[in-house]
Amino acid sequence: MRKFFEYNWQIRDEWFDWCKQITTEQLNKKRIGGVGSILYTLFHITEVEYSWVRGIQGKEDIVFKFSDYDTLEKVKLLSDELRNEITNFLKTEFYTLKDEFVSVPWDKDKYKKDEILKHIIAHEIHHIGQLSVWSRELKLAPVQANFIGRQFNFI
């Protein structure tokens, strides 16, 4: 499971790099499907992951407003910052707790912590698939998304 997080983070960072080749207008352009723009997608996967991980830990939700993170640099910084906290959680607490149920402020149902981790993983991969279509619309090759052949080290 932790390898999937590392996979998502590698791919996310490659998309951050990929974004450097396009204009601010292209980055923010409202596109069909998903959550809208390329930049908003990167913001969305970053903050959704963090909200759920805080939820698993029974911590209060912190709401990030996109208007405060409306450049590539700001979203990348946010992603790096939140990742540190998530890495600590995954390394230490998570594996003793995964069969517990938890409730989060934005959902009426209770979910098993393990189920939430899988939800976070699938959520990001799904949105990355959407970016890949939009990149082809821009006539650019998307980030290569294979899981095999990657090196996973830090978790």
Added chain:
Amino acid sequence: MRKFFEYNWQIRDEWFDWCKQITTEQLNKKRIGGVGSILYTLFHITEVEYSWVRGIQGKEDIVFKFSDYDTLEKVKLLSDELRNEITNFLKTEFYTLKDEFVSVPWDKDKYKKDEILKHIIAHEIHHIGQLSVWSRELKLAPVQANFIGRQFNFI
């Protein structure tokens, strides 16, 4: 890990149902990104999953030609058929073997069996994200892809 397979299969079946509302022309239309058409995507995730699972087992690859499975019904039947074999494998053999390395006919590198399973999982979720964009282009709501809130039973 096995829950991710069941997740992918539920979503895939919901996409097969979703496809019933569109025309054969829409199903086969060449679209931007991914592997092309909606139907070819469903064929592709089905046969790629099966090839890797056979590869993990050291079995010879079976190549399916899309021209033999060029209708929604045929791809759905193929998916159902191959799924039975994969389910048996996941239920019985896999968990004793996951740290072994294996080579497959279509790739020069060796991969850990566990890594291949994760590759299969991410591969399908990624392509499903692409379908979700194409569905919005058709002004149709995509299949809901949340992992949480689903019931997993049969594996």
